Amino acid sequence: MVLETKQSKNVCVIGAGPAGIVTARELRREGHEVVVLEQKHDIGGQWLYDPNVEQEEDPLGRNPWLKVHSSIYQSLRLMSPREVMGFTDFPFLVKKDRDPRRFPSHTEFFLYLKDFCEWFKVTEIIKFNTKVLYVGPLNYGVSGQDLKWLVRSKENKSDDEVEQVFDAVVVATGHYSKPKLPSIQGMDTWRRKQIHSHIYRSPEPFRGEIVVVVGNSYSGQEISMELVKVVKELHLSAKSLDIYEGISKVISKYENCHLRPQIHNLQEDGSVVFTDGSSILADTILYCTGYSYSFPFLDTKGMVVVDDNRVGPLYEHTFPPSLAPSLSLVGIPRKILALRFFESQGKWIAQLLSGQKVLPSCEEMMKSIEEFYHSREVAGIPKHYTHDIGDFDYCDKYGENVGFPKLEDWRKELCVSSVVNYFINLETCRDSWHDDEKLQEALRNPYFTQLGLHLEDPSSKNLN
Numbered sequence: 045m046v047l048e049t050k051q052s053k054n055v056c057v058i059g060a061g062p063a064g065i066v067t068a069r070e071l072r073r074e075g076h077e078v079v080v081l082e083q084k085h086d087i088g089g090q091w092l093y094d095p096n097v098e099q100e101e102d103p104l105g106r107n108p109w110l111k112v113h114s115s116i117y118q119s120l121r122l123m124s125p126r127e128v129m130g131f132t133d134f135p136f137l138v139k140k141d142r143d144p145r146r147f148p149s150h151t152e153f154f155l156y157l158k159d160f161c162e163w164f165k166v167t168e169i170i171k172f173n174t175k176v177l178y179v180g181p182l183n184y185g186v187s188g189q190d191l192k193w194l195v196r197s198k199e200n201k202s203d204d205e206v207e208q209v210f211d212a213v214v215v216a217t218g219h220y221s222k223p224k225l226p227s228i229q230g231m232d233t234w235r236r237k238q239i240h241s242h243i244y245r246s247p248e249p250f251r252g253e254i255v256v257v258v259g260n261s262y263s264g265q266e267i268s269m270e271l272v273k274v275v276k277e278l279h280l281s282a283k284s285l286d287i288y289e290g291i292s293k294v295i296s297k298y299e300n301c302h303l304r305p306q307i308h309n310l311q312e313d314g315s316v317v318f319t320d321g322s323s324i325l326a327d328t329i330l331y332c333t334g335y336s337y338s339f340p341f342l343d344t345k346g347m348v349v350v351d352d353n354r355v356g357p358l359y360e361h362t363f364p365p366s367l368a369p370s371l372s373l374v375g376i377p378r379k380i381l382a383l384r385f386f387e388s389q390g391k392w393i394a395q396l397l398s399g400q401k402v403l404p405s406c407e408e409m410m411k412s413i414e415e416f417y418h419s420r421e422v423a424g425i426p427k428h429y430t431h432d433i434g435d436f437d438y439c440d441k442y443g444e445n446v447g448f449p450k451l452e453d454w455r456k457e458l459c460v461s462s463v464v465n466y467f468i469n470l471e472t473c474r475d476s477w478h479d480d481e482k483l484q485e486a487l488r489n490p491y492f493t494q495l496g497l498h499l500e501d502p503s504s505k506n507l508n
């Protein structure tokens with residue numbers, strides 16, 4: 045039943061990354077009382093670059109409670125062009141004395157998120173340096189009572205833990221921090237350097253070394269591209285030798301770069317043996333093998349579990365049926381236009397909590413999840429890709445739950461053309477592109493002038 049008047053709830057958002065800040069804004073707009081608990085000293089999540097990793101973190105990031113959150117490395121530039129990135133009412137514009145590039149540095153995106161927080165006064169509801177240690181339902185199963193949540197947190201410089209009770213909790217803690225590691229024979233006894241891309245920051249420490257990069261997805265390709273210029277030899281170990289044109293061009297260009305199959309085993313003398321029988325003596329193995337979902341603070345009494353990188357059961361990747369809407373998870377999907385999707389998630393959660401929208405029954409939500417799992421199975425998609433969406437239509441359909449605007453055609457087209465450019469021209473795609481015409485058309489859209497701010501044309505930076 046939809047309520048005529050809006051209910052105001054006392055809501056805790058965990059995490060002040062892109063997902064947490066936009067959700068907090070939506071919740072407050074809907075009239076809720078909101079506090080955001082953030083373990084770091086500033087907003088930004090992944091985009092709050094952290095250079096101090098080596099002494100802080102286990103090189104393979106094997107602890108359940110990581111000290112370092114951000115996996116962003118020094119030279120990182122956005123993969124998606126700035127014009128497709130922004131929230132619906134806050135375009136990612138070029139600003140005076142900032143990085144004007146179409147694919148700017150991570151710092152530029154961080155500054156955009158800072159601007160967003162200032163503009164919408166989100167910063168004032170964030171409690172920084174506060175790590176959430178425990179979240180659990182307080183009165184689960186007590187009939188006639190609305191579910192409440194106990195949140196235990198600790199300020200970084202204090203030993204005291206603080207307990208608070210909330211009507212609802214939104215988990216927005218991200219999923220690009222906890223390393224996913226392969227299981228390779230000899231990995232535990234190999235004595236040389238093994239690190240995960242989570243703590244890789246720059247190529248300099250590897251100068252003159254023989255390095256094996258494991259994994260040729262985004263991080264593997266990008267990090268290889270900068271390592272190859274300083275290392276003695278770079279061996280890129282891939283699951284399949286059938287690789288994209290962009291990385292293939294890089295391998296042909298640099299004589300010290302070699303494509304290898306998967307590692308078969310690691311030997312105590314420092315040898316790395318590949319599945320085709322070839323072997324090399326390496327100084328370092330750098331695992332660019334992706335990240336796992338991890339919620340070490342979350343106690344749902346088994347009602348939400350992570351199984352082979354599937355977080356479930358979650359209705360529409362957001363709501364655990366038996367605990368929703370008082371518990372929700374924002375930012376779980378991958379391969380989406382992140383900011384826009386997070387915004388629609390935040391809106392839906394806010395309206396569910398205020399009683400302006402209602403979810404289907406628990407049974408119906410479970411049925412929908414089962415159907416979704418089944419459809420993925422039939423399509424041959426492995427479980428660990430459950431949350432890989434890669435589908436504009438899904439985002440539009442999701443938004444319909446709260447009348448959220450559909451993705452504009454120009455946004456979709458620019459997204460696709462930049463992805464294609466990435467896979468074909470990996471090394472040059474951020475400085476040279478072929479979709480200027482579409483870009484010019486897009487920049488005339490009122491979306492970019494809605495704030496009445498200065499707009500420069502990022503296409504003038506095309507080196508093509």
Ligand SMILES: Cc1cc2nc3c(=O)[nH]c(=O)nc-3n(C[C@H](O)[C@H](O)[C@H](O)COP(=O)(O)OP(=O)(O)OC[C@H]3O[C@@H](n4cnc5c(N)ncnc54)[C@H](O)[C@@H]3O)c2cc1C
Binds near residue numbers: 060116220382
């Ligand atoms: C190398 C790399 C490159 C990327 N490039 C792009 C790109 O080009 N374009 C793009 O759209 N996306 C990119 N991404 C994805 C990026 O992660 C998302 O854009 C976005 O940051 C996800 O936002 P989030 O808020 O869900 O999570 P995060 O940004 O990870 O934020 C989560 C927040 O939760 C806080 N937190 C976690 N646990 C706790 C706790 N227990 N208590 C309190 N606070 C906690 C963290 O400190 C953090 O501030 C990239 C990611 C990586 C790793």
